[in-house]
Amino acid sequence: MQPIFLIGYMGCGKSTxxxxxxxxxxxRFIDLDSYIESRYGMAITEIFSAYGEDGFRQREHEMLVEVSSFSDVLVACGGGTPCFGDNIGLMNRCGLTVFLEAGVARLHQRLMQGRHKRPLIVGMDSAQLLSFICESLKKREPFYSQASIRFKSDLLDCEADKETTARRFINEVIENCNLYRK
Known part of the structure; x- marks a missing residue:
């Protein structure tokens, strides 16, 4: 089975x-950022510091090419991964892309709770974060909209919701696309 690439804005639930x-x-589940860190022996923030965003994006692309050749994997991409170079085209050619959509209010709630772990938004107050999310989504929508499938990911915040949403994903995405054989 070709890889399934999970794309979408930070906080939409790709890793979860x-x-x-x-x-x-x-x-097999692969978090692309963790994969990059493992392969380069550096944290994403260190790669950014050492090589700049262009250097990071080049490394990200190289690792995306690598995981694109794997079978039976779910790949959680960084929120910006599909927006650079021809990454969205590569993912669409090599596998199935699924845009995980969460509402702005849900993204805001999740990111407010976890912003201390995200250098891009760590210092933002609630209003700044909300504005940032809305502006970023507008810029990224043309890339996210190229995904093969859109999937609602609002319900992932407790264990019962995670299981229900995962089973819905299996039914609506994997089984309906004849990708998964038990």
Whole structure:
């Protein structure tokens, strides 16, 4: 089975849903940022510091090419991954792209809670973060909209919701696309 690429804005649930689906299907889960860190022996922030955004994006692209050749994997991409170079085209050619959509209010709530872990938004207050999310989504929508499938990911904030959403993903995305064989 070709890879399934989970794309969408930060906080939409790519890693959360990917892990939950992986647990239910046995498919391998790859968080692209973690994969990059492992391969380069550096944190993403260190790669940015050492090589700048262009250097990071080049490394990200190289690792995306690598994981694109894997079978039976779910790949959670960084929020900006599809927006650079021809990454969205590469993902569409090599596998199935799924745009995880969460509402702005849900993204805001999740990112407010976890902003201390995200250098891009760490110092923002609630109003600044809301404005940032809205502006960023407008810029990224042309890339996200090129995904093969759109999937609502608002319900991932408790264990029961994670399992329900993961089962819905398996049914609506994997089984309906004849990608998963038990």
């Amino acid at each position: 849903l990917g892990r939950a689906v992986s647990a239910l299907t046995g498919m």
